[in-house]
Amino acid sequence: MNSSSDSDFFDVIVCGSGPAGLSASLAAVQSGARTLLLERLPGLGTKLLASGGGRCNFSNLLPEPEFMAAFGRNGRFMTDALRTGGLVFIRSFLRSEGIETVAEDGFHCFPSTGRAASIRDAFLHAAQKRGLTVKTSARADEIRIREGAVEGVRTAIGAFSCRKFILATGGTAMPALGGTSKGLLLAEAVGHRITPPLPAMAPIPVDDPWVSELAGVSLPDARLSFTAGRLRGSCRGELLFTHEGLSGPAALSLSGPAGRAWTEHRDSFRLILEPEAETDRKIWCERIDDARKKEPDKLFRSVPGRTMPRSLAARLAALAGLEDRRNRELKNADRDRAASLFAGIPLTVSRLSPMEKAMAMSGGVVLTEVNPKTMESRLVKGLFFAGEVLDLTGPCGGYNIQFAIASGRLAGENHTGTLPLEKQG
Ligand SMILES: Cc1cc2nc3c(=O)[nH]c(=O)nc-3n(C[C@H](O)[C@H](O)[C@H](O)COP(=O)(O)OP(=O)(O)OC[C@H]3O[C@@H](n4cnc5c(N)ncnc54)[C@H](O)[C@@H]3O)c2cc1C
Known part of the structure; x- marks a missing residue:
């Protein structure tokens, strides 16, 4: 040549x-x-x-x-x-x-x-x-x-x-x-x-140990968002839990702006996961109330388990402090706490992906x-x-x-x- x-x-x-x-x-x-x-x-x-x-x-x-x-x-x-x-x-x-x-x-x-x-x-x-x-x-x-x-x-x-x-x-x-x-x-x-x-178009490493325990589980339509000072960003789509954190299109797409925001405003940076992009806090409250009425003897984890992978549902119930509780045992305060969590799970980021794993x-x-x-x-x-x-x-x-x-x-x-x-x- x-x-x-x-x-x-x-x-x-x-x-x-x-x-x-x-x-x-x-x-x-x-x-x-x-x-x-x-x-x-x-x-x-x-x-x-x-x-x-x-x-x-x-x-x-x-x-x-x-x-x-x-x-x-x-x-x-x-x-x-x-x-x-x-x-x-x-x-x-x-x-x-x-x-x-x-x-x-x-x-x-x-x-x-x-x-x-x-x-x-x-x-x-x-x-x-x-x-x-x-x-x-x-x-x-x-x-x-x-x-x-x-x-x-x-x-x-x-x-x-x-x-x-x-x-x-x-x-x-x-x-x-x-x-x-x-x-x-x-x-x-x-x-x-x-x-x-x-790094951009890269996985997002997350410190919370429960995330890596779910490695291999994927969510078809999640929303991942961040806030940092006055900066905001969010991406919706498929999300994959990995041994190191989050991957899949939603995480890869958010990684560029999120990484920049994390670097510039580390103290105020917050990463939030909504496992079901369409399901807000109000809908979670309604689902939990429905289960309290119609399925009182079932374990609470069955509520997120209706629409999410079982391993994730069990983990979310545990995060809400309701691991072994039955639906009839839930107080309104428990419902509100769980609904808020499911509508926006805070995740901890203390580093970015290495450039070796970034696609851009x-x-x-x-x-x-x-x-x-x-x-x-x-x-x-x-x-x-x-x-x-x-x-x-x-x-x-x-x-x-x-x-x-x-x-x-x-x-x-x-x-x-x-x-x-x-x-x-
Ligand atoms: C695995 C992977 C999959 C991807 N998939 C997609 C996708 O499907 N769709 C999409 O839109 N994006 C995708 N991307 C991102 C996309 O490939 C890049 O954004 C795109 O290639 C950038 O094009 P570019 O021409 O600017 O740079 P590059 O494609 O990086 O080309 C730059 C070239 O310059 C050469 N070079 C560097 N320095 C010098 C120098 N001093 N002298 C001479 N040559 C030099 C490099 O060797 C390189 O060949 C992917 C990236 C990766 C890593």
């Missing part, structure tokens, strides 16, 4: 071969730019290949405003990116490469091939057909700047000149699949501020220093950003790859109308 000489000049150099870098490379060659893609690993798109269990959940069917809202208060940063590289673009591009897409559950989008590799290869082949040069095992070590503008990059395999450099180096999550802080350091070295990386990174290049209309740095002319290296992370469900592809496309486009750029020195 490594073919051209070290002294080559490229109009555009893209750093990182994840979905952001592949999409940026395609957009750049489509605009006629002589383009080089650098990847520090021997293979291309390593994390992309592992995504969605190897099937790549590349987007979802949410309307754009709701899609952006899922990224939190900065979600609107991607308005222009989605306009150019949103679901409409991805579908029509993949179709042009002979790949149909499916959303079997009416939400999560996958390639109909069932293989993440077909998405990587579609971008790669389309870009290489238009002249993209690819260099692997080619780690970028320094972005070279002259008079406030990019002039090239120093890499493990030599130096290259360019007038446009797109940093699409992803985040620090899951180093085994290529996660690294290299890109953040490159951005920092040229003056960009970095929001410190924290929260944090990254501070957004106020990047122009959302082009993805260009506001500090360094000709430096662009795309994908997870930016401080914008979504929950589980195709959000992050969609943002990577969209921001990559916007970054790779020719905004000045002057590309291909004139060859320099």
Whole structure:
């Protein structure tokens, strides 16, 4: 794959071969730019290949405003990116490469091939057909700047000149699949501020011993929420108890914002589990009263046991101090205490998941220093950003790859109308 000489000049150099870098490379060659893609690993798109269990959940069917809202208060940063590289673009591009897409559950989008590799290869082949040069095992070590503008990059395999450099180096999550802080350091070295990386799309470790005793039990429709100072967040969906705490889509999706809130407001941080998202305190009171009337001799644990796994129901009855009590023995105060607990079980968090277990990174290049209309740095002319290296992370469900592809496309486009750029020195 490594073919051209070290002294080559490229109009555009893209750093990182994840979905952001592949999409940026395609957009750049489509605009006629002589383009080089650098990847520090021997293979291309390593994390992309592992995504969605190897099937790549590349987007979802949410309307754009709701899609952006899922990224939190900065979600609107991607308005222009989605306009150019949103679901409409991805579908029509993949179709042009002979790949149909499916959303079997009416939400999560996958390639109909069932293989993440077909998405990587579609971008790669389309870009290489238009002249993209690819260099692997080619780690970028320094972005070279002259008079406030990019002039090239120093890499493990030599130096290259360019007038446009797109940093699409992803985040620090899951180093085994290529996660690294290299890109953040490159951005920092040229003056960009970095929001410190924290795990996202990660399990949430919980200290309460009863949680690990339930390892393997899952809840189909739970709500997990946190409060910390004035920060709030909640996610609803399937939840899984593990030996270390909580996993499943609801926990994975909440882990990014919850981890940030925990880090910044540790003293006031509270994590609350509602095992049944639809069942509030009032409904629990009604269910308990009903059982007191109709099933007075049954053990109290049978009340949560009607709708929850037995092991969890027994544990909840014990937490409410009603382990061996029968329904007829319950006082109103017992009912109220149990109903309040079942409608919001407080959990204890004293650490976050390690990055090794996180599927994404929260944090990254501070957004106020990047122009959302082009993805260009506001500090360094000709430096662009795309994908997870930016401080914008979504929950589980195709959000992050969609943002990577969209921001990559916007970054790779020719905004000045002057590309291909004139060859320099
Ligand atoms: C197991 C797993 C499953 C996932 N499943 C999904 C899913 O189904 N849907 C979804 O939306 N998201 C999913 N994600 C998250 C998603 O994969 C990432 O958010 C996405 O890949 C980010 O794209 P990116 O292009 O910004 O970065 P990456 O995909 O991380 O690519 C960055 C590339 O840059 C390279 N690089 C880094 N530094 C340098 C350097 N200095 N020089 C040269 N190259 C460098 C890296 O080696 C890497 O190949 C999953 C993540 C994991 C770990």
